[in-house]
Amino acid sequence: xxxxxxxxxxxxxxxxxxxxxxxxxxxxxxxxxxxxxxxxxxxxxxxxxxxxxxxxxxxxxxxxxxxxxxxxxxxxxxxxxxxxxxxxxxxxxxxxxxxxxxxxxxxxxxxxxxxxxxxxxxxxxxxxxxxxxxxxxxxxxxxxxxxxxxxxxxxxxxxxxxxxxxxx
Numbered sequence: 789x790x791x792x793x794x795x796x797x798x799x800x801x802x803x804x805x806x807x808x809x810x811x812x813x814x815x816x817x818x819x820x821x822x823x824x825x826x827x828x829x830x831x832x833x834x835x836x837x838x839x840x841x842x843x844x845x846x847x848x849x850x851x852x853x854x855x856x857x858x859x860x861x862x863x864x865x866x867x868x869x870x871x872x873x874x875x876x877x878x879x880x881x882x883x884x885x886x887x888x889x890x891x892x893x894x895x896x897x898x899x900x901x902x903x904x905x906x907x908x909x910x911x912x913x914x915x916x917x918x919x920x921x922x923x924x925x926x927x928x929x930x931x932x933x934x935x936x937x938x939x940x941x942x943x944x945x946x947x948x949x950x951x952x953x954x955x956x
Contacts, residue, residue, distance in 0.1 A: 805867055805870045808870070809870065809873075814870070817866075817869065817870055817873060818866065820869075821866045821869050823840070824837075824869075826840065830866075831864055831865045832864040832865075832869070834850070834853055834857060837853045838850075838853065841853075860872060875950075883946055886949060886950070887942070887943065890942035890945075890946065891942075893905075893906065893909065894942070899942065900935075900939040900940060900941055900942065901939065901940045901942055902938055902940075903934055903940055904938060906940065907925050910925055911925055931948070932948065933945055
C-alpha cells in the first residue's frame with residue numbers, strides 16, 4: 789500500500805513539473821537535455837558536464853562540477869532538469885531552505901506557526917520595502933494548511949509551495 793502511495797505521489801510531482809511549462813518550452817528543454825546527456829544514458833553525469841563545458845571552451849574544476857551535481861540532490865534526469873529550471877524561473881528556494889526559514893520562527897520546534905504571529909512578523913519587521921502588506925500575506929497563505937486554532941503546518945505548506953497542492 790505504501791508503494792502505491794509513494795508511486796502516486798511521485799507521479800503527481802512529475803506531472804506538476806510538466807505543467808509549469810508550455811509544450812514548446814518542454815521540447816526546447818528536451819533538446820537541451822539531449823545535448824547535455826552526452827552518453828545518452830538518460831541522466832546528466834559528471835562526465836557529461838565535463839564534455840559540455842569542454843565543448844564550450846571551458847574547463848571548470850572537477851570539484852565545482854561535483855558541487856553542481858550535489859546541489860540537485862540526486863541524479864539529473866529530464867524531469868529533474870525541468871524541476872530545476874522551474875524552481876529557478878519561479879524564484880522559489882529549495883525545499884530545505886524554506887523549511888529552515890520556517891523553523892527559525894518555530895520556538896517550540898513542534899512544526900507549527902501561529903498564523904497571527906507570522907502575519908505580525910512578516911508585515912511589520914524588516915525594511916519597509918521588504919515587508920508584506922496584509923493583502924500579500926493573505927494571498928501567500930491562501931489554501932495553506934492552517935488548522936481551526938490558526939496554526940500553520942509549515943512542513944505541509946513547504947511541500948505545497950514546492951510540489952503543488954496534493955489531491956485529497
